[in-house]
Amino acid sequence: MPGAIYAEGLVKTFGDVRALDGVDLDVPEGTVLGLLGPNGAGKTTAVRCLTTLLRPDSGKAVVAGIDVLKQPNDVRRSIGLSGQFAAVDEYLTGRENLQMVGQLYQMRSKAAKARAVELLEQFHLTDAADRPTKTYSGGMRRRLDLAAALVVSPPVMFMDEPTTGLDPRNRQELWEVIKQLVSGGTTLLLTTQYLEEADHLAHDIAVVDHGRVIARGTSDQLKARTGGERVEVVVHERDHMGTAAEVLAGFGKGSTTVEEHTRKLTVPVTGGAKLLAEVIRELDVRGIEIDDIGLRRPTLDDVFLSLTGHVAETATEGDEQDQTADAGRTDKKEAAK
Numbered sequence: 096m097p098g099a100i101y102a103e104g105l106v107k108t109f110g111d112v113r114a115l116d117g118v119d120l121d122v123p124e125g126t127v128l129g130l131l132g133p134n135g136a137g138k139t140t141a142v143r144c145l146t147t148l149l150r151p152d153s154g155k156a157v158v159a160g161i162d163v164l165k166q167p168n169d170v171r172r173s174i175g176l177s178g179q180f181a182a183v184d185e186y187l188t189g190r191e192n193l194q195m196v197g198q199l200y201q202m203r204s205k206a207a208k209a210r211a212v213e214l215l216e217q218f219h220l221t222d223a224a225d226r227p228t229k230t231y232s233g234g235m236r237r238r239l240d241l242a243a244a245l246v247v248s249p250p251v252m253f254m255d256e257p258t259t260g261l262d263p264r265n266r267q268e269l270w271e272v273i274k275q276l277v278s279g280g281t282t283l284l285l286t287t288q289y290l291e292e293a294d295h296l297a298h299d300i301a302v303v304d305h306g307r308v309i310a311r312g313t314s315d316q317l318k319a320r321t322g323g324e325r326v327e328v329v330v331h332e333r334d335h336m337g338t339a340a341e342v343l344a345g346f347g348k349g350s351t352t353v354e355e356h357t358r359k360l361t362v363p364v365t366g367g368a369k370l371l372a373e374v375i376r377e378l379d380v381r382g383i384e385i386d387d388i389g390l391r392r393p394t395l396d397d398v399f400l401s402l403t404g405h406v407a408e409t410a411t412e413g414d415e416q417d418q419t420a421d422a423g424r425t426d427k428k429e430a431a432k
């Protein structure tokens with residue numbers, strides 16, 4: 096039986112761009128699917144097709160047991176959506192925005208008011224409740240938008256980058272809200288660029304690139320597929336990074352990742368502590384002073400990098416300076432298959 100969210104061969108083109116190129120998804124009821132992928136991979140397009148905001152060119156989608164293409168109105172009644180860009184009415188206050196959503200879902204006025212009070216409290220917006228939302232900060236708008244998606248408790252929720260722009264405390268709190276929702280039986284599809292978030296919340300992860308699902312599994316399965324441990328070195332002198340990369344390449348089982356601004360180099364290895372000792376000796380022989388070195392297990396970031404040839408792009412962490420020593424994006428994708 097298909098899950099609470101099911102898609103088969105979804106295709107959506109915009110002119111020459113194949114935003115979705117045959118996406119298949121299956122999310123069992125009461126679980127969280129994390130949809131990961133670089134910018135432009137097709138995540139938002141997939142969410143928009145599944146939530147009836149866009150009509151796919153071809154393919155099939157069933158949400159909460161309802162055919163998305165044949166009965167879009169029924170689907171809308173069974174889902175909640177928090178989009179990538181907060182969709183609140185600027186001129187209404189936070190409280191009015193939430194009450195309005197309740198009324199759209201045909202709640203009685205008293206119930207809608209009570210629900211608004213609850214959500215304002217839960218999302219730390221009580222103090223700002225009666226100000227027009229155009230005076231809210233970015234993080235406050237995001238929280239209001241998420242609150243709006245939770246006014247009614249639909250069986251299936253979609254959240255497109257729910258915590259982008261939230262500070263660490265608000266992010267952690269939202270994770271708790273999401274966990275509570277899911278423990279109450281809600282099925283959730285969530286896109287994120289914070290791989291830690293996917294690690295923390297998602298039962299299953301689908302990595303999307305160029306409109307296709309290129310890998311799927313639990314976080315542990317994906318990490319195991321990415322294989323082995325990593326040696327991570329922080330060199331003392333920026334000028335030594337090139338030589339250090341050469342040394343690591345001699346020991347590595349894959350491409351070396353170079354992070355210029357932190358002077359950190361990472362390479363996948365097999366061989367554990369013994370190999371680590373050899374790396375340290377070789378760096379010493381070559382006169383490279385190191386600030387830190389260690390062996391670590393692959394993270395979801397490593398998975399993402401090895402599958403897509405990109406580091407995850409987040410707005411806040413100057414990742415644009417990061418680069419892989421070997422830029423063979425297609426080669427790596429081939430290798431990942």
Ligand SMILES: Nc1ncnc2c1ncn2[C@@H]1O[C@H](COP(=O)(O)OP(=O)(O)OP(=O)(O)O)[C@@H](O)[C@H]1O
Nearest residue numbers: 109112114132133134135136137138139140141179
């Ligand atoms: N309305 C549109 N018109 C034209 N092209 C579009 C439209 N919407 C999306 N695209 C294109 O489709 C591709 C997928 O976009 P989408 O927004 O789904 O990516 P995404 O994975 O959500 O990226 P991001 O991480 O940046 O949010 C991109 O190449 C984008 O430019």
Ligand SMILES: [Mg+2]
Nearest residue numbers: 138139140179
């Ligand atoms: Mg998007």
